Each structure stands twice: as structure tokens, then as C-alpha cells.
Amino acid sequence: MDDAEQSRFARASWVNVLGNAAKIVVEGAVGLAFGSVALLADAAHSIADLVASIVVLIWGQARFKDPDATHPHGHSRIEPLTALFVGVAIALLGINLLYESVQGLLADEFAQFSYLLLGALAFAIADMYAVYWYTKRVNEDLGSTALSALATDCLNDIYTSLAVVAGVLGVLLGYPLLDPLAGALVSVLVVYQGVSIGRENVSYLVGAAPSDEQRAAVRETIQSHPDVQGVHDLVVFYDGTVLEVEAHAEVDGGLPLREAHDVESELVDMLRAEEDVGDAHVHLDPSGVGEWKDAEENN
Template structure:
């Protein structure tokens, strides 16, 4: 939990810093590509705040109204932020097209190059850090942030090229770069939304994971077979329903213990929150 909180705090601090410096040089240079990058960083601030809140909520213990916990908080936050990214992207495209039709003078101040290069380097480092944290703690929200960070690297690179072109009196370069930055914002929103909609829709586990569960279960003493196995996401964790076969001649207490052993063993897996076991005597 502390590591997840630290990851969100680091991302929030970095995004606030990048937003401020990009907003300043964007206004001074009048570059739509750089202003778009500033808006992109502003969305990143909202993303960081949303993820910070979602991570905190998701770690709350189950209560009377949420008896299986609050794991859905992270995918819900990630999906909402994906929708917001689309709204920002549309606004950037609209302004870029206006400037493409009616170009505006741009002041090619050297500070823009410094800011965008700093952004690229910072986001590469941040993305690698977020990927490592998301893998270690199985956090969909932090993973979504890592996708956004690497897309920011590409978007800043496009903005850098666009500003460079505008410095040589190719004003349309800046507008085209603004549109391309918006495309990366769309891409980031789509990727995050596509992945988290599976959590919210209760997608079942892949066949490979089901096979692993069957293998683990069959290795438990007393399990004679498996006649049904179903799974679905609840938040970002799986709920599993499994029907095991046991010897019909053993006492009920022993078959009950076998079922409990199956439940406890499967619930030790990081991907699983809850297992429901049905015992069939054969």
C-alpha cells in the first residue's frame, strides 16, 4: 500500500511540475503544440489525483455495503479518466484545426526545446517506475498511468518536431503537431478504457489461467475431478466458482475439509479474491 501511495505521489508531483513549465512556455511561444502538451499534463494531474483516491479506496476493508471489498474503485477511476482524455483530445483538435486554417505567429523561444526534452526524459523514467510498481502490486490504475506516461513521451516528441518546424516559418507544423498530440491522448484513453471495461463487465479468466487453476486443484489430496469451473472479474480480482468431485463414501466432514483446502489454496493466488467451492460426491 505504501509503495502504491508513493507511486501516485511521485506521479502527481512530476505532472504538476511539467504542467507549470509547459503552460508558461506554451503561452510565451503561442505554440498550440506546446499548449496541447500543457493540457495533456493537466489531464495527467487529474489522472494522478483520481488514481491516488482510487488506490486508497480500493484498499479499504469490506463493509456492510461492499461485502467483497472495494476493488472496483481502481478500474472505475481509470475508465472515467479515459473518457475525460477523449474530451480534452477533442478540444485540442478543434483549436489546432482553427490555427491550421488561420495560422498565428509563434515565438521560437529556446526554452520550449528545454522543457519538451525534460518532459521526454522524465516521462521515460516515470513510465518504467510505474510499470514495475503495477506488475509487483497488480494495480490496474498504476498500469493505466504507465501507459499514459509512455504516450506522453511520444506526444512530447511530436510537439518538439512541430515547434521546430514552426521556427522555420512552417506554421502548419505546429497545428499538425497539436492534432497529433491529441491523437496520442485519444490513444491513451482508448487503451486504458479498453482494458478497464473488462474489469467492469466481469470478463472471465483466460483459458490458460483456468488450466492453471485446474492443475492446482487436482494436486490437492482427495480431489477426484473437476466438473465445472467459472470465473469473472469483481473489480480487478477474480471470483471463482468451482465444482470438485470427491469420494462419495468418505464422511461429510472430510469432504468439507477438502473443499476448504481447495478454497484456501486458490485464494492464495494474487489474481483471486474469492473462491466458491461446490463438493460433488462420486
């Protein structure tokens, strides 16, 4: 990763921090002024988003560090760890918002309607769409799971704000219970979003296997080399957000050492060029020996 990419990552993170801060101030102030549970829930959701954005800003840039003595394979797992923190924070806040919404349903006092409520929501939707658009645009080349989590959160913020609009319109039309009901809906969506982000990034952290299609593509790449006669003991797993490949390729046992070395280097380069593959380790074996651990995988 070069300095330009790190700078773009930092700018996108800052845009998320400032965008969420602005949403919190506007929705929080108006929600408090008119007692809207739904608007306060939407603003509180953005507090978790703000914390998540700050965490991505601080921790997320570790992905750009080169391997060192303490992290010989690089720092790629820091990013899914950051995104996992985002997901957990969002889910916990959603549970709290659901509790507050239920309390609002049981309360005797409801929100007072004001067009400022709709104005604050219009600002929130426009604000989050701008942040979403910018984050997605920056992340097209970076492929950051942390920025992807923030962009998804921005998009979900728009949906939750639309739900709050329905609650505020309910207050206008004489159905004040719609305000805490909208808050409850927002809360459920927030919890679902947090759990989804968490599950995805746990798979990166525990070294989960990729899809069958990705594994098949790796095998096909190895077998496409003209000197490879078979593949066995193929292992493909996530190391952070990228794939690690370990494989034994079968070649003619009579190949001179220098030619065998060239074949191995070519295979590693071919695999590293594959989408989502970060590193590859290839061991060459003479074909026809038939003593492999995974003999059924040959050819």
C-alpha cells in the same frame, strides 16, 4: 494490504500529481509566450493527467480498505472505476485537443521559434520519464491497475512530447504548419490511449471472463488435487481487478464429512494461491452422479 503498501501507493500518486503539475506550468508558460499550439496541446494533455492523478490519489486508496457491512466483498471494484474515469477524461480531452489543432491549421498566425520551446520539451520528457520509472517500480509489487494506467499515461506523454519536438523543429526550419500538425497527432494518440484504458477497466467492472489460458489454469489447479475426480459448473470471472472462482469438484461420495471439509479447504487455499485469483468458492459433489448442468465439462 498493509499500511506500508498503502503508503507506497500514496507516494506514487503524489509523484504523478506533482510531476504533471510541473509539466503543465513549464510547457504552458513557454507555449503561451511563443504561440505554440503543439506545446499548449501537450500541456493541456497533462491537465487531464493531473486530474486523473488526483482521482487515483483520493479514490484509489479505497482498494486497501477491508470488507465491511456495506461492501462485504471488499472495495476492489473502486480501482478499475478510478482507472475508467482516467481513461474517459483522457479521451475527452484528446477530442478537444484535436479540435484546437484543426483550428491552428486554419489560423493565419503560427508559432515563433525559440530554443526555450525545446528546453521546455526536454524538461517535460525528463520529468515524465522520472515519474514513469518511479510509478512502475512501486507498482511491481502492488499490481494496481490505477497506477498502471498512470504509468502508461506517463510513457505516452513522452511519445507525444517527441511528436511536439518534431513540430517545433518544423517551425525552426521554416515549416510552421508542422506545429499544429504535431498537435493533431498528439490529440489522436491521447484519444487512443484514453479509449484503451477505458476498455480494459470496463471488462473488470462488468465481471468479464478471463482468457482461456487463465481459465484452464484454474481447472488444472482443481484437478491436481489427488481426491478430485472431476470438475463441473466452473465459473471464472473478474471481481474488480482480481478473479473470482466458483466450481463444483467431484470426489468419492464415501468420504467422511471431516475429510471432505479438509479437501474443500485445501482446494480453496490452492486456488487463492493462484496468480490473479482473489477468492474461490468450491462445492463438493459425489462423483458418478452425472446430473450436472455442464455435464460436457466433466473431467
